[in-house]
Amino acid sequence: MSESWYDAVVVGAGFGGMATALDLVQRGARVALCEALNYPGGCASTFRRDGYAFEAGATLFSGLGEEQLFGQWVRRHGLKVEVDWLDPLVELRTPSLRLSVYRDRQRFLGQLFGLPGAPVRGLQGFFAHQRQVADALWSLFDEPGLLPPLDARSLLRHAARVPRYMSLLRWLGRPLGAVLEHFGLLRFTPLKTYLDGLCQITVQCSAAEAEAPIAMAAMDYYWRGTGHVRGGIGRLAEALVEAITRGGGEVLLANRVKSLAPESGGWRVVTRRGELRARHVAANVLPQGLLRLLGPSSEQLPRLVELGERVAEGWGAAMLYRVVRAPEGAPAKACHLELVQDEASPFVEGNHLFVSISGEADVGRAPPGHRTLTVSTHVPLRTLAGAAPEEQGRYLAGIQARMREGLTRLAPEWARDVRHELTASPRTFERFTRREGGAVGGVPRRAGLHQYRELSPRPVMDGLWLVGDSVFPGQSTLATALGGVRTAARIAANRWSLGILRGRGSGRGEAE
Numbered sequence: 001m002s003e004s005w006y007d008a009v010v011v012g013a014g015f016g017g018m019a020t021a022l023d024l025v026q027r028g029a030r031v032a033l034c035e036a037l038n039y040p041g042g043c044a045s046t047f048r049r050d051g052y053a054f055e056a057g058a059t060l061f062s063g064l065g066e067e068q069l070f071g072q073w074v075r076r077h078g079l080k081v082e083v084d085w086l087d088p089l090v091e092l093r094t095p096s097l098r099l100s101v102y103r104d105r106q107r108f109l110g111q112l113f114g115l116p117g118a119p120v121r122g123l124q125g126f127f128a129h130q131r132q133v134a135d136a137l138w139s140l141f142d143e144p145g146l147l148p149p150l151d152a153r154s155l156l157r158h159a160a161r162v163p164r165y166m167s168l169l170r171w172l173g174r175p176l177g178a179v180l181e182h183f184g185l186l187r188f189t190p191l192k193t194y195l196d197g198l199c200q201i202t203v204q205c206s207a208a209e210a211e212a213p214i215a216m217a218a219m220d221y222y223w224r225g226t227g228h229v230r231g232g233i234g235r236l237a238e239a240l241v242e243a244i245t246r247g248g249g250e251v252l253l254a255n256r257v258k259s260l261a262p263e264s265g266g267w268r269v270v271t272r273r274g275e276l277r278a279r280h281v282a283a284n285v286l287p288q289g290l291l292r293l294l295g296p297s298s299e300q301l302p303r304l305v306e307l308g309e310r311v312a313e314g315w316g317a318a319m320l321y322r323v324v325r326a327p328e329g330a331p332a333k334a335c336h337l338e339l340v341q342d343e344a345s346p347f348v349e350g351n352h353l354f355v356s357i358s359g360e361a362d363v364g365r366a367p368p369g370h371r372t373l374t375v376s377t378h379v380p381l382r383t384l385a386g387a388a389p390e391e392q393g394r395y396l397a398g399i400q401a402r403m404r405e406g407l408t409r410l411a412p413e414w415a416r417d418v419r420h421e422l423t424a425s426p427r428t429f430e431r432f433t434r435r436e437g438g439a440v441g442g443v444p445r446r447a448g449l450h451q452y453r454e455l456s457p458r459p460v461m462d463g464l465w466l467v468g469d470s471v472f473p474g475q476s477t478l479a480t481a482l483g484g485v486r487t488a489a490r491i492a493a494n495r496w497s498l499g500i501l502r503g504r505g506s507g508r509g510e511a512e
Helices: 014-024 067-077 105-113 121-141 154-158 163-168 176-182 190-202 211-217 233-246 286-297 302-312 381-385 387-408 426-433 476-492 499-504
Strands: 007-011 031-034 046-051 050-055 090-094 097-101 250-252 259-261 267-272 274-283 317-327 335-340 352-358 370-380 418-424 464-466
Touching: 007 014, 007 090, 007 267, 014 031, 014 259, 014 274, 014 476, 031 233, 031 274, 046 233, 046 267, 046 274, 050 370, 050 476, 067 097, 067 190, 067 476, 090 190, 097 105, 097 190, 105 121, 105 190, 121 211, 121 476, 154 163, 163 211, 176 190, 176 211, 190 211, 190 352, 233 250, 259 286, 274 286, 274 370, 286 302, 302 370, 302 381, 317 381, 317 387, 317 426, 335 387, 335 499, 352 387, 370 381, 370 387, 418 426, 464 476
Parallel strands: 007 031, 007 274, 031 250, 090 335, 274 464
Antiparallel strands: 046 050, 090 097, 259 267, 267 274, 317 370, 317 418, 335 352, 352 370
16 A cells, blocks of 8 residues: 555445545546455445355345446446346235236336225325326436535526426425325225335335335335346446546455544544555445544544434344255246235334345356345344343344244245355344444434435545445435445545645546
């Protein structure tokens, strides 16, 4: 590592950190990206154990369409990434319901409308309104220049879109449950089951308590460039690391950052391999992790403490990683199942499972004729925090037993002929991802205007920025990457403190 100053050091090679580093490199900045693990991706990574390759978390990834962020990066940087467009994307299974989420939105809705007792008029009104809200909010994801911070041109474009935004204003600060009540849908169990599962995965809380505009945007997740990265999401992460390196950035894997300290002109970054100095630091960690890195410097940061407390009110994950012989008739492509054992109980602690299953084309992840399964369920971090280690072990073992029961009951074809199984607790998940406390999903997006308090990236301290799923715009891999892009724009706007940019220009035009 060079002893000279960097324009920015990025801590953590999750998608928020990689996006920050890649965008800054494109602008001509001198950047070092430090990652504690020997592979990139964070929560959205593909790791190897016992000769098999598993997705760290069971999920699907959006933003892969040609005109969306990841799709643009694939083209612009020539990333060697192949995407399988799955259909259906997900199959929801309960003891009384089978519901496939097809790529064709209308085909999916046709299933709901055709269910016994379906209130068709209410469903039609609800989904028409939901689409208006989703179109208004997803347009911000498709065009990052419309996200804060805003210049004069962006403000003019927003002014022209005011009629589009009117559909969401009445629901600001209110739960999605209020929208369902408005359309007379609270008693339609199939819709409630679908929305509870979707909200638990995307906004980290039930539909009844989720912030309505955010939840209605999340309902479009499956139809916004969502697909399966062949070989695992780790392939996209590795390709982004290569793009950062080709652009002149330094990527330092297996180089854990030990501490951060402000000093004259910037920051001192102490790593496993030595010290770095930078004018800016972008930390792709949870608030708790950044407080730990700052040590005594964090004593006067109530905003960061508060954000950490909100994350602590969220979730960890109990996991099963399995290798299974593919059953007869199994789809060739990767597939995803959402399993709910009891629709009337909370969608946590083994009652609700999300299962990601590799495909035949995911070469090297399992032996021929076999597939890898990543099975996850949410567990409350507060419950774990208050339990002794032995109590935690019993609690998690009980949840994992319930997970196995759910697989056997609702996906029996994938529960037979198990060749290998690895269990994981939030503590294990932390080891696989370096995620502080094994937390998943960042801050639950429960109803309240506080969700819109900080829409623009702003430093925690002078020259220190937090990126990731605990800050705007949210939880998904795409959202964290977009947050990284916006943070890079703010860093680049401080041109007087970026010597490289001041000396030779951005290479991308003016900062956004």
